[in-house]
Amino acid sequence: MTTLAHWALDYPSTTLGRALLVHADCIAWLGRIEHESIHAIVTDPPYGVKEYNPDQIEKRTHGKGGIWRIPPAFDGSIRAPLPRFTALNSKERELMRCFFTEWGELALKALVPGGHLFIATNAFLSQLVFSALVASGWEFRGELIRLVRTFRGGDRPKNAEEEFSEVCSLPRSAYEPWGIFRKPLPKGMKLSDCLRVYGTGGLRRISPDQPFTDVILSERTSRTERQIADHPSLKPQSFLRRVVHAALPLGTGVLLDPFMGSGSTIAAAESLGYSSIGVERIGTYYDLSIQAIPKLVHVAEDHWSEQLSLDTMLS
């Protein structure tokens, strides 16, 4: 097993199995690591850029103001706050475009040629993020659709709900789009050569008979997982294991999540025996990941059989 400890540079870090967790700002960290040393990125970044700023996290904790909207109770269940992305003004959108362009350039330098990036977005902001990544040099390879029912969108016009009872301002979202990008292959290099030289360029099949599919039937993150890792944007292991599995075509190399949160991507990598690095800026979430990853690795998957039937239907 290769040791990843040197990737911590001089930041606080922890090693867990094959994973290295680094407490750092990923922009600073990416700017310092060796070029062409990471083989894939699977990540779920902050979308309004500012929703994970300390002042916004403080407002979320106290349940008022800021970008986090507290949704009304539904069918008697209390729902978790959601970031209010539609509230972003044009200046904030421009900030977002600049952020993802800068981040895209740094991430591109860190990846070996042919390395893939899977990046979570939402239906409302994906076009902005995707165009910034293309501008920073990434090759757009398509979209992965996580079919999941959320409570986002579908609302009637604010303060005129009764007057326009048959109108919704945005569709109720039933999917989460993930961008699939690749660092361009060196000029003239064939995919088979890229796989031989760098171990990258393609996606790992589910099995020799079954290719990776770009629609994944998913679920809201289970209560068991939310109890293990109390993070506002926790993604389910059942979904992440499939994405992480696909991201390293030969199952070798180093996978990075630069916006690690509570470590769900890293836990998925661990469960597959992949080497991985997670980077998180907020100390509370970095500490949480150290506790949560060993437990998330052992979470059982509920919906595997439904996904298999979707794959059969599509094949």
Ligand SMILES: C[S@@+](CC[C@H](N)C(=O)[O-])C[C@H]1O[C@@H](n2cnc3c(N)ncnc32)[C@H](O)[C@@H]1O
């Ligand atoms: C959307 S959440 C990811 C949550 C993750 N999917 C999980 O399941 O826990 C984004 C995370 O990125 C972190 N973050 C934001 N900006 C960062 C930066 N510049 N460097 C490192 N981490 C950052 C936030 O603190 C937050 O925990």
